[in-house]
Amino acid sequence: MNTMNIHDKTIALVTGANKGLGFEISRQLAQKGIEVLLAARDANKGAEAAEKLQSEGLDVQFIKLDVTDSTSITAAEQEIRDRFGKLDILVNNAGVLLDWGVQPSELDISTLRQTFEVNFFGAFNVIKTLLPLIKLSQAGRIVNVSSTLGSLGDTLNPNSPYFGFRGMAYQSSKTALNALTVQFAKELADTPIKINSACPGWVQTDMGTTDALLTVEQGADTPVWLSTLPADGPTGGFFNSRKPLAW
């Protein structure tokens, strides 16, 4: 086995990737010839999802990762370091929506905390732990899967189709995730690493329900685009349909 050739390949990690948007992002990245580490909490579901993409002839492998568990993140970092010596693309896709339709005054604080554990603290911990590996890439890319629902400008716009949406825990966790995007982008401004937030739109997944307007194929487009930005691409931005969104 020629290890150097493995190192030359672009390596991507997608969290929460055993289904829905993360699964589709993994597929589309692999279709571009990228070796994808499909990360999931549940080993059975993760392995099954990876096998499905392998059967399509794609270079996808399961890696166990629970974003709320520091030990699990550290173990994944060690595995990637040992096998590839670097990481080129990180897509922080793992996320939960637990308070759809709940008014802020009716929101249980434990639901608020649980949402932040995955959507915000989890994303932070994964970035922080994997950043040394991403710094070893020639063209590191970090994509935080955020949401238009986390846009303060949008949620205050009575003409937005999402104006009537209620889900403060989810919304504030995505706004906070955007702050993370911006602050890491500023710190990494002098490096080749680009970090951006992507809103996939309202996508037909378990989270988005069948009422959603977009297929997962459509939803994955902007995250995949940001994952594979050229050297002169943007950083520290928030995008939907490849266009800047209001904070």
Added chain:
Amino acid sequence: MNTTFTTQNKVALVTGANKGLGFEISRQLAQKGITVIIGARDVSKGVEAATKLQSEGLTIHPVQLDVTEPASIEALPNFLKEHFEKLDILVNNAGILLDWGTPPSQLDINVLKKTFETNFFGAFAVTKAVLPLLRQSEAGRIVNISSHLGSLADTLDPNSPYFSFQGMAYQASKTALNTLTVQFAKELADTPIKVNSATPGWVKTDLGSTDAPLTPEQGADTPVWLATLPADGPTGGFFMERQPYPW
């Protein structure tokens, strides 16, 4: 203590009010004839601060309040009902800045979580706890003490004097707090209650350091203005020097 301080005056609660900005906001509200309850974690410091303002002829009462302690928050509504029978104004001022000068990649996740406990989850818990009382007020006002450092637009503006500030935990917690402002304002849009975020500016306090350009007297102006808005005043906004500030 079984005393009931029944009053025709408005009643305000200011959290984290034994010193700095919260202390000055309490003073200026009381100078307008408002009965002010100053919340402090340390009851002896709260009593000392109240005594000082009482000696200026102001109507001030201390209450032990730790915004990160569920028991402390649960006791709050009954305390307010028993002694004051109402609440008109809530100023969520309690806040901590633990990561000034720390790049995101060096931030300890425990510091990030601790910051959110006080600045975000604490503000949410207090707001939720006293909201039933504020709904009974004829002109309920909620002011969340945010920061220009939590403005995503400002932190991305190379011409901002705060462009080089690093403190992602503090910044993201204030961005998230702005989301709380917006979502509660939307829920309460059909009530007399107004919810706004204020940035006091960079103020000479223990948090702001002596390098800050503004006195606490100047910093308290916008929060006090928002706490006493007339019926036709704004809600769901973010203000500095009484002017809208970008998210």
